[in-house]
Amino acid sequence: MEINLACSKPAQHRSAIAFCCDDAYLPYAAHAAGQIAQLHPDRDFDICIVSAEPVTLPASLDGLNLRLCSFDPDLIFLGFSTDRGRSSAMYMRLMLPKIFADDYDHILYLDADIHVESGDLSRLLTVDLGEKPVAAVRDNPQWRTPSRMPEDFKDFDLENAAYFNSGVLLIDVANWNAQGILDAALSFGEKNGARLRRNDQTLLNCVLYRNWAELSPMWNWQYTPASRLHEAMVSAHIVHFIGPSKPWKARPETLPPRFGRGLRHFCAAHFPERRFDIPDGPGPGSKLMTKMLVRHLINRNKMARYLARFPDDYTVIT
Template identity: 60%
Template sequence: MPAPVPARPRRAVAFCCDDRYLPYALFAASQIAGQAPQRDFDICLCGTEKPVIPDSLAGLGLRAIALSPEPALAGFGLDARRSESAYHRLLLPGQLAADYDRILYLDSDIFVQGGDIAALLGADLGGHAVAAVRDNPQWRTPGRMPEEFRTFRLGPARYLNSGVLLIDVPRWQKLGLTERMLAFGQSRGGQLKRHDQTLLNCVLHGDWAELSPKWNWQYSRAARLHEAMLGANIVHFIGPEKPWNAPAGALPPRFGAELSRFLRQHFPQRATALPPEGTGPGSRRMLSMLLRHLLNRRKMARYLARFPTDLTLRP
């Protein structure tokens, strides 16, 4: 096991995962480390049980951090695809405040293609505690009313996707957001339809800075071809189809091929044969995607025009 890595700068990228998702979090962490070998930020793997980083990845200088369990989370809603670790991102600002003033939280089901993460960590959030990307239903329909806002009798507001969160730790602490979210969840645990995302959106209710979708390109049939032309910094595989389990033709083969090579080298016991086939140009899936992209092209153009650069933030 690699020797413990102490905290260095006051900025970090952090993943929260259990053992099931650890290989995929480490894959994304290795992509970031490879793209920023002289980085001035830490890369942390966090869990209530300290993640075990293979010796073969010791050279990347990753930190493994054990989070203190939060008993209140036990009653919060989950589903078959998620464990309690889905809520651990809400604990990061409080439990890592001694080491970090800025934290970029990332989900484990991502593919990191580029982007200046150091510059993002230094972005001006305009007094907000959180910056994030809208959830993709609001990309094309900004005024769309989220179901949770109706459920909890909240007014219309922007609705964020919680897969990528840029957190100003002192501001988060000053606003008492962890405590407010835990209190909200304890009183409505069975109604948290989208888990941590519901908590964040209902407590913040639009009080967050908006990032370019290039930092959290939520991969769907209605947006994947736009990504192929524009290029995203982080591709986020929302929904059940991931590079490690997607059926043949569901995703471009490059995603699975790179992950497969990583798993064979560092987690051979978890390596599986991933389908090499991509989506054929004459397939029904391709025809469906082409039609969706054709129909939404103007709405997507309006949305993307709001972000002249990938470091533009909207208050």
């Protein structure tokens, strides 16, 4: 497989944090990259933005020292399922260990719809995954009910097992490549492209079935009405907006305004053409707030048991 990879600069470190996005999501990936850079002013890892078409950052962001890379994924993932508004570029994360095989030992892949608040990402990039090719956080429905059967596994006649969210992936490059994960993913996608219920997430969970390590949810706090109030108590490192409401297109009374305000200020300074309104969040007397309070009250013990599985934020369950 020949891949014509173009990069704005050589690798500077042996680890990297990588976003895969198109121009539409570039401001949001750049915003998250800026949060990471601010948390790690003397970082020992690269921050890469990988795209299908070359993208350009404004000169005002030169200080972030980002590595911009691009390659065409369309022929590689031809026939794989996609969502409205998202192309085969969503599968580009599968290619990261191959295209960066000579550059990096560890890669932390991040979706662009996140808010980075804290955490030592340098330390996370060095945790031992044993022989596992990737570490990730369970998908939100299995937080409170670990035995819940994923619909994806039913589709492919797989027995019940842990199932992860693909928005944050800590990849051991050598293990991934040695175990032929990319070839297995391409083969699975070619055979089952139209059956991938959740696209790349379905694909990865089937290919990596029972072959991944589990990270604390602090690194991928999936922001749902059943989990967001708990987040306020534990102060997650990375908040992931997995639903239809994003900080740049939040439906009224769904997200706290604090997420959108920071993004709006960032875009006003660096992407002034990107304009969006920040609606008010759910008030104390709103139906959503009442519903969230009840759900959190009911699930409090289940969430406590789930969080107790991780003695600290850098524990990896292999």
